[in-house]
Amino acid sequence: MKITWLGQAGLLFDNGKIKIMVDPYLSNSVEKVDPLNYRRVPVKEEFLSVTPDVMIFTHDHLDHYDPETAPIFLGRKEKRMTVLSPSSVWQKARAFKTHNNVQFNRGTSWTEYSFRFTAVKAEHSDVHAIGVLIEELDTSKTFYITGDTLYNEAIFADLPENVDVVFLPINGVGNNMNETDAVRFFHACGAKTAVPYHVGMFDEKTPDIFDDENKIILEVYEESEL
Numbered sequence: 145m146k147i148t149w150l151g152q153a154g155l156l157f158d159n160g161k162i163k164i165m166v167d168p169y170l171s172n173s174v175e176k177v178d179p180l181n182y183r184r185v186p187v188k189e190e191f192l193s194v195t196p197d198v199m200i201f202t203h204d205h206l207d208h209y210d211p212e213t214a215p216i217f218l219g220r221k222e223k224r225m226t227v228l229s230p231s232s233v234w235q236k237a238r239a240f241k242t243h244n245n246v247q248f249n250r251g252t253s254w255t256e257y258s259f260r261f262t263a264v265k266a267e268h269s270d271v272h273a274i275g276v277l278i279e280e281l282d283t284s285k286t287f288y289i290t291g292d293t294l295y296n297e298a299i300f301a302d303l304p305e306n307v308d309v310v311f312l313p314i315n316g317v318g319n320n321m322n323e324t325d326a327v328r329f330f331h332a333c334g335a336k337t338a339v340p341y342h343v344g345m346f347d348e349k350t351p352d353i354f355d356d357e358n359k360i361i362l363e364v365y366e367e368s369e370l
Contacts, residue, residue, distance in 0.1 A: 145280065145287070147370050149362040151185045152207050152345040155289065155311065156194065157278065158367075162257045164278065165196040166289055171212035174346065181346040188365050192216055195223050197257055200248075202266070202291035203273035204232035207345070218243060228254060228261055232272040250274055250302070258282050264302035266293040269319045277304070287311070287370075288335060292318065292342070295325040295332075303333055309370055310335035313342030314354050323353045330356060339370075 148156040150168055157164040170192055175182040192213075199217060201209045209229070218227065218240035227237050228248035238245040246254055249272070253262045262277040268291065275291040288303065288310045310333055316322030320342060321329060330338040339362060340354035351361045362368055 145283075145285065145370055146367050147362070148191075148367045149339075149341060149364050150191055151364045153202070153289075153292070153313065153342050155341075156191070156196075157287070159280065162198070162259065163194060163196045164198045164200065164259070165194065165217070166200045166276070167202055167208040167291075168213050168217070169207045169210045169345070170216075171210055173210055173212045174206050177206065183345060184348070185345055185364050191365070195220065196225055198259070198261070199225050199227045199243075200261070200276055200289075201227075201229040201233040201237065202276060202289070203230060203268060203270040204236070205270060205292065208292070209233045209236065215240070226254070226256055228263075228276075230263065230272040230274050232270055248274065255281075264288075265296070265299045266291040267296035267299065267319075268292045268294070275299070275302075277307075285309075288333065290329070292320050294319055295321050295329050297332075300332055305334060307333060307335040309337045309339060309360075311339045311341055314340045314351070315343045315347060315349060317347075323355065326354060327356050330358075337370075 153167040155166040260279040263274040266273040278287040290312045313320040314323040314326045340351040343349040
């Protein structure tokens with residue numbers, strides 16, 4: 145699986161046949177609300193031209209369901225996407241009627257394109273926030289995107305035993321784990337490999353503050369094989 149970090153919590157998965165995009169933030173809309181939170185990473189506009197097969201939004205915050213980025217993807221009519229989002233986002237996304245908008249709350253699974261997607265608990269200030277399991281059925285490889293979350297023991301009951309890679313926030317503000325709790329979370333969730341993210345966009349932190357030997361550091365906009 146080829147994975148590109150789009151900055152903040154944005155991810156693009158591509159297995160050569162299917163493209164899955166998660167939480168793209170490709171604007172500067174957050175700065176308009178809070179000038180301190182300006183982009184440290186410029187927008188790479190070529191990613192705005194990607195047409196995913198599946199779009200996933202984990203919750204209704206500007207840097208996840210971005211009111212400037214999301215309509216660019218959702219407003220296209222040349223290809224019907226599957227859009228998975230919890231209730232808070234689904235109410236907005238379903239206004240774009242071209243696509244199959246699936247209300248994707250905790251405990252819901254959706255199987256399509258040889259993938260199974262499952263919404264799991266996240267502990268965040270948006271009560272509808274979710275994490276997402278992406279299982280590639282052809283390879284039995286499971287990717288876990290925590291979404292924005294704090295460390296909460298109740299999350300682990302939603303997870304399978306065979307998580308290969310976990311993507312987890314380490315910025316430590318906005319009701320997200322800091323790098324210390326993220327390491328604890330990584331070991332508790334049983335994943336083989338951790339990818340720290342959700343840093344470097346509105347702060348000067350870097351993913352390498354996540355102190356564990358079983359980590360993979362992604363570079364923004366660079367494709368990696370995982």
